[in-house]
Amino acid sequence: MFDSQTSVVLLQSDRFQGLVWKTVLQSQGVAVIWESPDTDLKSMLAQMADAQLMLPHLLIVDVQCLSDMPFAFCRWCNKHYPAIQVVLTDHRRTEISDPERDWAIAQGAADFVLGFQKNNFVGSAILCVRRIFEVLDDAPMDSGELMSVVLELEREHLSLPKENQTVSNGSHNGSNGHQQAAQPVLTWRGRPFRPSTTLNSAPPSNGTPQPSSDSTQPNNSKPQRRYRGQAY
Secondary structure (H helix, E strand, C coil), rough: CCCCCCCEEEECCCCHHHHHHHHHHHHHCEEEEEEECCHHHHHHHHHHCCCCCCCEEEEEHHHHHHHHCCHHHHHHHHHHHHEECCCCCCCCCCCCCCCHHHHHHHHCCEEECCCCHHHHHHHHHHHHHHHHHHHCCCCCHHHHHHHHHHHHHHHCCEEEECHHHHCCCCCCCCCCCCCCCCCCCEEECCECCCCCCHHCCCCCCCCCCCCCCCCCCCCCEEEECCEEEEEE
């Protein structure tokens, strides 16, 4: 775990990336300041220094937040605030080659990482946090706590909800694999009856239901008269 005084300023163009960085670093005892992606880091650091506030130990910045001039910012930060380290991230890419990483470090960055990859979320999360530990050279990583929060993030944000999963076994729900909706049961005076689908068999205006055409009761051809619901 990091010391409680270790602080990081975070700028990410993608909200999911920012959320994961914040969560995994806080799980290791890091104080995280998550700023808006359009924050002017130069002005922010100057204002903090003028107010004699404690400056962050590390900046984790998406290259998109630096107006496509990430290396120029790294050189500026190295010159004016040499105690602050800068880690660049770029989650849009699938790979950062060793020469690219070496060039970023030569320009003043402490490291250049991909960020969190959704197709390999757990592995990329562990790698990112390990690289941060290497940059800050601090206390050992709490692997158990890290794995716990990473798996929770994966369940909450990357797992397919059960209600969106299609039913593949059609033996229980019909050959097309879709669940058939149950038909409602209608009752009249406590006895179930089946409404007809034809217009001619609609119940009369007095509300008395007519038996369906497939009723199992025998058909009495003799007409029946009714008085107050009783046949005679």
